[in-house]
Amino acid sequence: MINSELDTTDIEILKLLQRDASLTNKEISFKLHKSIATIHERVKRLKEQGYIQRVVAILNRKKINRSLIAFSQVLLNDHTADTLNTFEQEVIKFDEVMECFQMTGTFDFILRIATSDMEAYHSFYRNKLATLPNITTVQSFFVLSETKSDTAYPL
Amino acid sequence: MINSELDTTDIEILKLLQRDASLTNKEISFKLHKSIATIHERVKRLKEQGYIQRVVAILNRKKINRSLIAFSQVLLNDHTADTLNTFEQEVIKFDEVMECFQMTGTFDFILRIATSDMEAYHSFYRNKLATLPNITTVQSFFVLSETKSDTAYPL
């Protein structure tokens, strides 16, 4: 049991919706041998309680000209609250930055950058990322191939 | 223009559905000042042509006991097709591995690992990841805080 608030039915619903959120309540009720009203009630509660944050469409990035994914490791000059906050506030404004995590270890932040190609990445780097204050180093690694990319957590 | 197959309306639809795929065609038609029939036709085509890969529920990982995210950089002994293929085939079987990318640079793969806590990560590392053949080194970095985490590509 993951959480005292969730029973087996809740977990099964989350498993299904993580994989395919276009399933109707009717389809879920059939799979789980419950009534439609029960599924409806559970899904509503799971959304209200914040287990389900949002429902999104996942696009094929190669078809929308976002073929290049980079992971950029950023090291800052210092770690005052002010420096950290400023960096975070500014970096999340860039469209190309899909993710930003503060990390343990030999660098401060890891960014996932999505651009069309290396030229666009270079432009992002020179004209956006490198203009932010207090950056010591940026080390970038590029995705050669995608072996697995999943948004569903194991439950 | 991103792609000759897509016009402004298509792009706007993709932007909206990337953020919130629970929008009805009626709501989208109102936002974009188009008819429901047009939106219906476009969305259907965008799914058929593979622009929209799938629709998923994004869960709050902290509420489902997946609080710890690690990025692990893996270096292999050699880069024969056999070694690469074996590693990829095996590593994607692990539930904890949400993403696996082959990378340019000083290591071969980057993995995104989701576990409940450091103990669970350690168990994953010792009993699963480290048992795979031909691994030279694994360097892991842990997420301290999530500044931005988005599945939507800029369009």
Added chain:
DNA sequence: GTTGAAAGACCTAGTGA
């Protein structure tokens, strides 16, 4: 917590403009 039923909203395909 669960159920079935019922009303209303939405989807979907088709027609014609």
Added chain:
DNA sequence: TCACTAGGTCTTTCAAC
């Protein structure tokens, strides 16, 4: 591309178990 139609499906609520 749009407006309209109509049948079928789904959502949502509610009284009752």
